Amino acid sequence: MLRIENLTLKYEEKLAIRQLSLSIKAGEKLAIIGTSGAGKSTLLAHLYQCLKNDAAYSSQKQGLVEGLSTYHNVFMGSLSRHHWSYNLFNLVSPFKLPLSEVTLLCQELELDFPVSKRLSELSGGQRQRVALARALYQQKDIFIGDEPFSALDPLMSRRLLDMVFERHNTVIMVLHDKSLALEHFDRIIGLKQGQLHLDARQDELNSQLVDDFYSDVPPPAVSPILTGSDV
Numbered sequence: 001m002l003r004i005e006n007l008t009l010k011y012e013e014k015l016a017i018r019q020l021s022l023s024i025k026a027g028e029k030l031a032i033i034g035t036s037g038a039g040k041s042t043l044l045a046h047l048y049q050c051l052k053n054d055a056a057y058s059s060q061k062q063g064l065v066e067g068l069s070t071y072h073n074v075f076m077g078s079l080s081r082h083h084w085s086y087n088l089f090n091l092v093s094p095f096k097l098p099l100s101e102v103t104l105l106c107q108e109l110e111l112d113f114p115v116s117k118r119l120s121e122l123s124g125g126q127r128q129r130v131a132l133a134r135a136l137y138q139q140k141d142i143f144i145g146d147e148p149f150s151a152l153d154p155l156m157s158r159r160l161l162d163m164v165f166e167r168h169n170t171v172i173m174v175l176h177d178k179s180l181a182l183e184h185f186d187r188i189i190g191l192k193q194g195q196l197h198l199d200a201r202q203d204e205l206n207s208q209l210v211d212d213f214y215s216d217v218p219p220p221a222v223s224p225i226l227t228g229s230d231v
């Protein structure tokens with residue numbers, strides 16, 4: 001589905017990704033881990049740029065509109081599926097079908113208040129679920145998420161991850177929750193200082209491998225761990 005070779009990304013002089021090579025297959029459930037500043041969001045934004053025709057993106061910044069209702073924020077996920085005039089009329093007075101679709105989706109995400117409620121009145125966890133609802137409402141084949149559950153409790157995170165998996169063929173997600181990554185994803189990659197230091201598939205994955213990655217234990221001689229220069 002996607003192959004990147006020797007990718008280097010910078011912010012002015014600051015190197016964020018260094019000579020990173022990576023292949024992603026259609027259908028993969030790929031978690032990206034790493035400490036703060038390792039380059040996860042930068043890599044994810046790049047992957048989205050490469051795949052954006054087929055991908056929904058839930059970024060850390062969320063990009064929600066404060067002055068609009070929950071309904072309108074979620075509906076924005078579908079703007080590209082409709083003619084501009086449909087979008088305009090729906091903005092002024094919501095049509096029945098999208099209104100019922102968005103209401104149902106919000107209920108599934110446990111947003112148990114009227115969808116007319118303004119974004120500015122919502123909590124952090126509620127906003128995060130509105131951003132997730134907007135990404136789900138894009139109805140794309142690929143889901144790209146940057147810590148989409150960071151403000152949610154573990155039980156809800158698992159339930160919403162199941163929803164994401166049910167509705168997307170390929171999932172690429174930055175996660176801080178180690179057990180969520182280990183239990184649900186079929187591949188985990190780990191970044192350190194912009195380089196790939198871990199790339200392990202489901203049959204190779206275990207908790208120790210992830211702990212070693214975080215605690216700077218050097219990889220054994222024969223292991224699924226690859227350095228940036230190996231791939």
Ligand SMILES: Nc1ncnc2c1ncn2[C@@H]1O[C@H](COP(=O)(O)OP(=O)(O)OP(=O)(O)O)[C@@H](O)[C@H]1O
Nearest residue numbers: 011014015016034035036037038039040041042043
């Ligand atoms: N807009 C920017 N301008 C300059 N440097 C940036 C910018 N955004 C990120 N960086 C730097 O690039 C590096 C990678 O940042 P990035 O946000 O990709 O890391 P991250 O692994 O996603 O971190 P976190 O887990 O804290 O979100 C960091 O050193 C960060 O300081």
